[in-house]
């Protein structure tokens with residue numbers, strides 16, 4: 082959690098300004114928005130969650 086806070090606190094003053102929060106949300110949004118269409122759909126959310134929590138183990142739905 083402290084690591085995450087450090088990533089969000091880009092100017093390192095120990096607190097998050099509204100601007101820093103907006104930028105963080107923007108970064109999260111664009112990393113979830115895989116095809117870059119400016120919208121996040123359910124597939125993108127699921128693939129983001131899958132990719133961030135279980136890395137490498139992709140055995141649940143093989144085509």
Ligand SMILES: [Ca+2]
Pocket residue numbers: 114115116117118119120121122125
């Ligand atoms: Ca999208």
